[in-house]
Amino acid sequence: MSKPLNIGMIGYGFMGKAHSNAYRQAPRLFELPYTPVLKAVCARNADKVKPFADTWGYESIETDWRKLLERKDIDAVDICTPNHLHAEIAIAAAAAGKMVLCEKPLAMNAAEGVQMVQAVEKAGVANTVWYNYRRIPAVSLAKKIIDEGKLGRIFHYRAKFLQDWTINPEVPQGGAGTWRLDVTVAGSGVSGDLLAHCIDTALWLNGRIDTVCALTETFVKERKHALTGQVEKVGIDDACTFFGRFENGSLANFESTRYARGHKALYTFEINGEKASIFWDLHDLHRLQYFDHRDEGKLRGWRSVHVSDNSGEHPYMDHWWVPGLQIGYDSSFTHQVADFLINLGKGQPTSPTFREAYETQLILDAILQSAKTQQWVQVAKG
Numbered sequence: 001m002s003k004p005l006n007i008g009m010i011g012y013g014f015m016g017k018a019h020s021n022a023y024r025q026a027p028r029l030f031e032l033p034y035t036p037v038l039k040a041v042c043a044r045n046a047d048k049v050k051p052f053a054d055t056w057g058y059e060s061i062e063t064d065w066r067k068l069l070e071r072k073d074i075d076a077v078d079i080c081t082p083n084h085l086h087a088e089i090a091i092a093a094a095a096a097g098k099m100v101l102c103e104k105p106l107a108m109n110a111a112e113g114v115q116m117v118q119a120v121e122k123a124g125v126a127n128t129v130w131y132n133y134r135r136i137p138a139v140s141l142a143k144k145i146i147d148e149g150k151l152g153r154i155f156h157y158r159a160k161f162l163q164d165w166t167i168n169p170e171v172p173q174g175g176a177g178t179w180r181l182d183v184t185v186a187g188s189g190v191s192g193d194l195l196a197h198c199i200d201t202a203l204w205l206n207g208r209i210d211t212v213c214a215l216t217e218t219f220v221k222e223r224k225h226a227l228t229g230q231v232e233k234v235g236i237d238d239a240c241t242f243f244g245r246f247e248n249g250s251l252a253n254f255e256s257t258r259y260a261r262g263h264k265a266l267y268t269f270e271i272n273g274e275k276a277s278i279f280w281d282l283h284d285l286h287r288l289q290y291f292d293h294r295d296e297g298k299l300r301g302w303r304s305v306h307v308s309d310n311s312g313e314h315p316y317m318d319h320w321w322v323p324g325l326q327i328g329y330d331s332s333f334t335h336q337v338a339d340f341l342i343n344l345g346k347g348q349p350t351s352p353t354f355r356e357a358y359e360t361q362l363i364l365d366a367i368l369q370s371a372k373t374q375q376w377v378q379v380a381k382g
């Protein structure tokens with residue numbers, strides 16, 4: 001018998017929609033010890049949040065997140081707000097004894113992040129951070145292949161996350177839709193927004209990053225603030241490139257920008273090992289490219305694996321359609337909900353936990369420090 005787990009979600013934007021869809025989908029596709037119940041959704045404006053609640057079937061709305069945390073009928077709080085609210089809400093939610101599912105990046109910086117880790121660990125509440133790309137089946141398959149040792153010694157890890165939506169200097173900073181350009185709300189620019197995903201995947205697939213050397217640029221130095229109407233200095237990084245060294249000796253080469261004309265969300269990574277290499281591309285997310293040097297010479301070449309086998313060989317796919325049919329971006333959130341509830345049933349943590357996501361935060365701090373000081377920086381140990 002599956003038990004109810006009452007969800008209180010804060011924020012109903014892009015991620016509010018992605019998570020609500022996942023709570024609806026997960027129990028229909030997976031056998032789960034808990035069934036998510038959409039108890040309440042919270043945002044500041046009742047007129048805006050009410051239609052969202054009706055669309056997704058939330059039983060009630062709140063307009064103050066503190067009220068939501070006071071409610072006895074909420075088991076788990078899901079934080080889908082801009083970054084500057086993650087710490088305050090998560091720490092209060094943990095103190096109220098609620099489980100916490102928090103959007104990425106965990107925090108504005110590592111100093112905030114460590115307080116969040118301490119809060120959930122002190123309260124002993126289940127917690128996870130929505131670094132959802134781990135749960136795209138082709139990315140999970142990459143993890144399986146690496147853990148089986150198929151790549152051998154790893155030499156290179158290369159990742160990119162490219163967009164082009166802020167090239168126009170008329171795009172404002174701050175306010176709904178453009179809070180990502182306001183450093184007081186976002187904490188950082190492409191590093192915390194985009195590179196954070198690349199770093200989380202890299203830590204999971206290839207282990208800890210030890211040292212970094214970074215370069216950041218803010219191409220548009222001033223923008224009008226959508227809330228004040230004033231032209232203000234831009235405090236975020238528009239682009240960030242960094243090199244580094246993983247603890248396993250492999251070299252890191254990462255790039256992220258919102259100024260790569262023609263690219264909307266091009267997240268790619270390539271890992272080169274002694275025996276084999278893999279490559280993945282978000283625009284072709286159901287495929288994993290694999291090259292194995294041990295293949296017979298005359299047939300050696302890059303294989304394009306269509307990750308849709310439902311016999312158990314391909315992660316998560318036995319819960320979906322028949323072989324040959326693929327799934328999309330939204331499914332990564334469904335998988336995270338399913339994993340969270342299955343792990344909860346077993347009393348186990350769901351990766352990345354706050355503590356694991358804090359590692360990404362330490363790297364982000366090191367990158368920004370390196371770019372500022374123009375020095376190599378040793379990543380602090382968590």
Ligand SMILES: NC(=O)c1ccc[n+]([C@@H]2O[C@H](COP(=O)([O-])OP(=O)(O)OC[C@H]3O[C@@H](n4cnc5c(N)ncnc54)[C@H](O)[C@@H]3O)[C@@H](O)[C@H]2O)c1
Pocket residue numbers: 010011012013014015016042043044065080081082083085103104105130131132176177193
């Ligand atoms: N995992 C991913 O792939 C992914 C993708 C996009 C965004 N994110 C993260 O998700 C978070 C939200 O991003 P988004 O794109 O959904 O933003 P969004 O702007 O679409 O939505 C933000 C929501 O927060 C609400 N909000 C703001 N202040 C609030 C307050 N004081 N009280 C209650 N609600 C408040 C807004 O009303 C809005 O509904 C960010 O931390 C972002 O980094 C993660």
